[in-house]
Amino acid sequence: MREKPLAGQAALVTGANSGIGEAVARCFADAGAKVAINWVAHEEATNAIVEDIKKRGGEAIGVRADVSNEAEVQAMYAAAIRAFGTVDILCANAGLQDDAPFTEMTLQKWNHVITVNLTGQFLCAREAAREFIRRGPRPEVSKAAGKIICMSSVHQEIPWAGHANYATSKGGVRMLMQTMAQELAPHKIRVNAIAPGAIQTPINRSAWDTPQALRSLMTLIPDQRIGQPDDIGRAAVWLASDDSDYVQGTTLFVDGGMTLFPGFATGG
Ligand code: BGC
Numbered sequence: 140m141r142e143k144p145l146a147g148q149a150a151l152v153t154g155a156n157s158g159i160g161e162a163v164a165r166c167f168a169d170a171g172a173k174v175a176i177n178w179v180a181h182e183e184a185t186n187a188i189v190e191d192i193k194k195r196g197g198e199a200i201g202v203r204a205d206v207s208n209e210a211e212v213q214a215m216y217a218a219a220i221r222a223f224g225t226v227d228i229l230c231a232n233a234g235l236q237d238d239a240p241f242t243e244m245t246l247q248k249w250n251h252v253i254t255v256n257l258t259g260q261f262l263c264a265r266e267a268a269r270e271f272i273r274r275g276p277r278p279e280v281s282k283a284a285g286k287i288i289c290m291s292s293v294h295q296e297i298p299w300a301g302h303a304n305y306a307t308s309k310g311g312v313r314m315l316m317q318t319m320a321q322e323l324a325p326h327k328i329r330v331n332a333i334a335p336g337a338i339q340t341p342i343n344r345s346a347w348d349t350p351q352a353l354r355s356l357m358t359l360i361p362d363q364r365i366g367q368p369d370d371i372g373r374a375a376v377w378l379a380s381d382d383s384d385y386v387q388g389t390t391l392f393v394d395g396g397m398t399l400f401p402g403f404a405t406g407g
Contacts, residue, residue: 141380141382144170145171145376145379145380146170146171148227148228148280148281148379149172149175149219149224150167150172150173150174150226150227151175151226151228151230152164152167152174152175152177152232153177153204153206153229153231153259154178154179154233154234155174155176155188155232156178156181156184156185156188156201157341158341158368159335159340159368159371159372160233160290161188162367162368163232163372164176164188164199165188165191165192166376167228167379168192168198169197170376170380172228174192174200175199175200175202175218175219176199176201176202177201177206177215177233178201178203179203179206179233182203188201198223200218200222200223202218202219206231206233206255207255207259207262208262209262212262213266220270225274225277226271226285227285227286228285228286228288229285230290230379231263233263234256234308235252235342236252236302236305237252237305238301238302238305241300241303244304248304252305253304253308257308257315260315261315264289267285267287268285268323271285272284272328282327282381282384283327283329283384284328285329286328286329286331286379287316287319287323287329287331288331288375288379289315289316289332290312290332291312291334291335291390292306292309293334293335293336293397294306295312295334296334296398312332316330316331316332316390317388320387320388321388329386330387331378331383331387331389332389332390333371333393334391334392334393335366335393335394336366336394336395336397337356337365337394337395338365338366338371339366360394360395360401361396361397361404362395363395365395366393366395374393378391
């Protein structure tokens with residue numbers, strides 16, 4: 140891969156002040172992109188990441204928006220475009236879990252997860268596509284007129300008891316991504332997804348913060364290690380770069396083999 144595969148491009152990463160989003164933002168910056176770091180809480184964490192990126196010679200700004208709020212998403216794009224001139228890459232990453240056993244799943248919990256994880260990706264991707272089409276291709280920086288990367292999950296495929304809202308949101312992300320890819324390809328826009336497995340971040344702390352939990356998690360991961368945020372950041376750089384120019388409508392699983400039915404390694 141070229142040393143700065145995203146040089147001259149502007150990226151917006153949602154939910155970028157912690158976890159996977161932060162790693163994607165930092166990897167994008169290291170790959171030469173200017174980065175708009177979307178956040179909704181913890182401004183101090185955002186500022187620290189922006190400062191860090193600048194110290195490393197990159198360009199970054201923080202942009203606050205609740206991704207499930209249409210007006211705030213539009214204002215966020217306006218701010219990013221004001222700062223960087225345009226947006227070339229969206230990584231729609233913001234997401235959360237609000238778990239409950241199915242019979243105790245309140246409508247509030249259901250809506251909370253669906254509106255952030257699924258409607259939020261719709262709103263952010265729609266604004267990105269509008270900007271890509273308005274602006275048209277910039278062949279000096281990329282073959283595509285724009286790139287959208289949806290952060291999905293292994294749970295777009297793997298059913299997940301106790302997490303009906305979350306698994307459904309990711310199943311929805313898969314179909315949203317594929318439909319956008321089909322519809323936007325004629326505009327030279329590439330749309331793909333990353334499906335992370337268990338990545339060591341605050342969202343799944345209970346799955347790794349005791350030796351017992353970690354042991355039990357390892358039974359689900361053929362590679363026998365928990366993923367790190369950078370595993371996803373590096374994949375995102377590749378999907379955003381021209382090195383993946385012929386990749387369209389695909390989900391890249393970055394999961395240490397979690398989707399390989401590990402129970403069948405010895406059974407069946
Ligand atoms: C979830 C994590 C979980 C992982 C693997 C992710 O999408 O957010 O909590 O550890 O999937 O099950």
